[in-house]
Amino acid sequence: MSKKNASIYDIAKEAGVSTATVSRTINTPDKVSSETRRKIHSIMERLNYSPNALAQSLVSRSTRTIGVFIATVNNPYYAEMVHVIEKHAFHNNYSILLGNTGNWIEKEEKYVEIFVKKQVDGIIFVGGRNVTDPHSHHIMKTSERIPVVLTNHALVGKNIYCVLSDEAEGACMAVQHLIDTGRDRIAYINGFNFSYPSVVKKDSYIKTLSRNQISVNEDLIVNAPKDNMEGGYAACEALLEKGSEFNGIFVANDMMAVGVMKKLTEAGYAIPGDVSVVGYDDIQLCHYLTPSLSSVTQNISKLGSMAVQLVNDVLEGKEVGKITYLHPELKIRESSLPH
Amino acid sequence: MSKKNASIYDIAKEAGVSTATVSRTINTPDKVSSETRRKIHSIMERLNYSPNALAQSLVSRSTRTIGVFIATVNNPYYAEMVHVIEKHAFHNNYSILLGNTGNWIEKEEKYVEIFVKKQVDGIIFVGGRNVTDPHSHHIMKTSERIPVVLTNHALVGKNIYCVLSDEAEGACMAVQHLIDTGRDRIAYINGFNFSYPSVVKKDSYIKTLSRNQISVNEDLIVNAPKDNMEGGYAACEALLEKGSEFNGIFVANDMMAVGVMKKLTEAGYAIPGDVSVVGYDDIQLCHYLTPSLSSVTQNISKLGSMAVQLVNDVLEGKEVGKITYLHPELKIRESSLPH
DNA sequence: ATGAAAGCGCTAACAG
DNA sequence: CTGTTAGCGCTTTCAT
Numbered sequence: 001m002s003k004k005n006a007s008i009y010d011i012a013k014e015a016g017v018s019t020a021t022v023s024r025t026i027n028t029p030d031k032v033s034s035e036t037r038r039k040i041h042s043i044m045e046r047l048n049y050s051p052n053a054l055a056q057s058l059v060s061r062s063t064r065t066i067g068v069f070i071a072t073v074n075n076p077y078y079a080e081m082v083h084v085i086e087k088h089a090f091h092n093n094y095s096i097l098l099g100n101t102g103n104w105i106e107k108e109e110k111y112v113e114i115f116v117k118k119q120v121d122g123i124i125f126v127g128g129r130n131v132t133d134p135h136s137h138h139i140m141k142t143s144e145r146i147p148v149v150l151t152n153h154a155l156v157g158k159n160i161y162c163v164l165s166d167e168a169e170g171a172c173m174a175v176q177h178l179i180d181t182g183r184d185r186i187a188y189i190n191g192f193n194f195s196y197p198s199v200v201k202k203d204s205y206i207k208t209l210s211r212n213q214i215s216v217n218e219d220l221i222v223n224a225p226k227d228n229m230e231g232g233y234a235a236c237e238a239l240l241e242k243g244s245e246f247n248g249i250f251v252a253n254d255m256m257a258v259g260v261m262k263k264l265t266e267a268g269y270a271i272p273g274d275v276s277v278v279g280y281d282d283i284q285l286c287h288y289l290t291p292s293l294s295s296v297t298q299n300i301s302k303l304g305s306m307a308v309q310l311v312n313d314v315l316e317g318k319e320v321g322k323i324t325y326l327h328p329e330l331k332i333r334e335s336s337l338p339h
Numbered sequence: 340m341s342k343k344n345a346s347i348y349d350i351a352k353e354a355g356v357s358t359a360t361v362s363r364t365i366n367t368p369d370k371v372s373s374e375t376r377r378k379i380h381s382i383m384e385r386l387n388y389s390p391n392a393l394a395q396s397l398v399s400r401s402t403r404t405i406g407v408f409i410a411t412v413n414n415p416y417y418a419e420m421v422h423v424i425e426k427h428a429f430h431n432n433y434s435i436l437l438g439n440t441g442n443w444i445e446k447e448e449k450y451v452e453i454f455v456k457k458q459v460d461g462i463i464f465v466g467g468r469n470v471t472d473p474h475s476h477h478i479m480k481t482s483e484r485i486p487v488v489l490t491n492h493a494l495v496g497k498n499i500y501c502v503l504s505d506e507a508e509g510a511c512m513a514v515q516h517l518i519d520t521g522r523d524r525i526a527y528i529n530g531f532n533f534s535y536p537s538v539v540k541k542d543s544y545i546k547t548l549s550r551n552q553i554s555v556n557e558d559l560i561v562n563a564p565k566d567n568m569e570g571g572y573a574a575c576e577a578l579l580e581k582g583s584e585f586n587g588i589f590v591a592n593d594m595m596a597v598g599v600m601k602k603l604t605e606a607g608y609a610i611p612g613d614v615s616v617v618g619y620d621d622i623q624l625c626h627y628l629t630p631s632l633s634s635v636t637q638n639i640s641k642l643g644s645m646a647v648q649l650v651n652d653v654l655e656g657k658e659v660g661k662i663t664y665l666h667p668e669l670k671i672r673e674s675s676l677p678h
Numbered sequence: 679a680t681g682a683a684a685g686c687g688c689t690a691a692c693a694g
Numbered sequence: 695c696t697g698t699t700a701g702c703g704c705t706t707t708c709a710t
Contacts, residue, residue, distance in 0.1 A: 346702090346703055346704085347703060347704060347705095348703075348704095358703085358704075358705090359705080359706080361704095362704065362705055362706085363705095365704095366705080390703085390704075391702090391703050391704070393702090393703075393704090394702075394703035394704040394705085395703080395704060395705080396704095397702095397703080397704075397705095398703095398704060398705050398706080399704090399705080
């Protein structure tokens with residue numbers, strides 16, 4: 001469009017030195033006499049010089065950028081993850097290429113290919129994945145080239161690292177809490193039926209009921225059509241239609257829980273008077289809802305920082321654990337107060 | 340770490356052709372005999388070849404990546420913008436480098452520099468900016484090299500393009516609606532005092548009151564300390580402490596409105612019985628709150644797609660308008676029903 | 679249809 | 695401290 005940007009060559013010519021010297025004043029300033037250094041700097045300034053990272057990366061074999069994939073930024077939980085990851089990435093001098101997959105595997109595959117072509121130094125997949133696609137071929141293939149980190153999903157592979165919140169433990173805490181506060185007919189509203197965290201939570205929900213000698217009623221388990229407020233609303237509607245009595249609900253994530261509470265309120269149920277509700281993720285909103293929503297928190301901050309740290313450490317050749325579990329915590333609020 | 344990735348040179352050697360031919364089968368397949376093409380393809384497959392986009396970009400002078408800056412992904416409004424932008428970018432074969440600035444100008448400046456070094460094809464700044472920094476030196480400087488698009492902020496410059504929702508109109512609609520439904524003491528909870536959208540809304544709020552012969556009470560205008568739920572809560576608290584009576588509140592964004600409603604509820608006010616509330620942005624959550632929150636919607640989808648379209652069009656040399664205004668719309672829900 | 683060679687912007691031996 | 699040179703992986707004339 002306009003005139004070409006100044007290159008290292010232009011600077012060199014203008015300064016009457018070689019390109020090597022210019023390169024040195026950028027990368028190893030002390031190997032250049034302060035005089036020429038000053039001169040070169042002033043010329044750079046004047047020519048509005050900016051090093052071309054493409055060329056640098058081409059030789060250094062490192063782009064200092066990490067590819068990050070999430071299902072959808074619209075979910076505050078994911079948004080917070082992106083936020084934390086971005087923060088730590090920046091702090092460690094990485095940029096992030098963001099890919100929103102919408103849980104659409106074909107898009108993800110294409111995206112991974114693009115990011116690999118663009119030579120990202122590593123890739124982070126945020127959030128649980130579909131368990132029916134256990135081998136995730138494109139992930140395995142990618143991990144042959146660069147480190148891959150998964151968040152809240154367990155996958156084993158040569159260059160694959162996982163950091164996850166123990167959702168079995170979290171679900172157990174939630175359900176046990178409902179039981180301990182006098183609820184004996186507890187429904188479970190599941191997220192996407194085949195996602196790893198959903199499977200784990202459902203399993204834990206069932207086990208916890210059993211451990212407390214409460215029989216599992218299949219009518220009280222419903223899969224939400226979508227992983228958001230709308231889905232929670234619809235799921236709760238379905239639950240009500242089935243007609244089985246319940247006095248507690250454990251919801252696989254907070255956004256769905258918002259929909260659930262909306263539906264319950266519309267249907268005339270008092271929370272927690274008639275039914276007690278516990279969500280999952282502990283997004284900020286929980287605190288501001290009326291009634292405020294009890295939830296299980298996953299230490300997103302740690303999760304995100306570890307994810308970045310992992311790719312960084314691997315790139316630096318450090319030894320790191322393949323899989324790390326973090327302990328969740330239950331936050332009790334108004335929605336699950338004993339009646 | 341592991342063995343070097345296959346390059347075009349390896350493929351060429353293996354196939355007994357020149358690198359030029361390999362390059363051609365990638366970019367202009369029809370200029371290569373179908374026989375060699377097939378052979379080369381199979382070798383690529385076998386060697387798990389992936390073109391190095393750095394090298395490609397170095398010669399093509401285009402990276403097909405756009406830098407996107409936002410204040411914080413945590414705000415659902417911004418998250419949705421990112422979502423839309425990402426979607427359109429992907430569709431147009433761009434990737435996005437995401438920078439979360441937290442309204443921290445020094446970070447933004449550093450980030451812009453990094454993205455420019457990384458040769459992004461264009462930059463999109465999402466959301467209103469600080470009006471006290473009117474010339475935004477780094478933006479002007481950047482726009483000398485690549486197209487810059489601003490969303491919800493007006494800035495004039497050679498290679499700068501803006502697309503914004505008419506927030507003056509939106510604020511006017513909100514306030515007029517409150518007046519029309521019988522509210523005559525209307526408070527305004529402002530966002531960050533110096534951000535462009537806040538200034539515009541406040542101005543419009545005042546004008547609309549005047550136009551309706553309602554005097555402006557400075558006690559009813561409060562600047563939130565933060566641009567989120569917490570800030571809205573605190574602002575509402577401050578408002579109540581001032582002691583001036585009010586029966587309607589216009590809040591500069593929905594997240595703050597959530598905090599406002601929480602505080603009002605805690606303080607024993609009925610919504611909309613005692614006080615009517617209208618927010619701004621129309622995030623999805625509005626519908627699911629109890630009571631549901633009236634809000635002004637900005638057609639985020641259009642805003643985001645236009646932003647991407649603008650950088651794309653400019654890069655392709657098309658003529659585009661420097662500034663485009665979109666009309667907002669008022670969504671009336673329970674929180675502002677007439678009493 | 680294919681190859682040779684120059685060049686994109688920068689770095690890194692090696693030599694002085 | 696500085697210059698020369700080769701090379702990172704790919705594209706693109708210009709020949710053939």
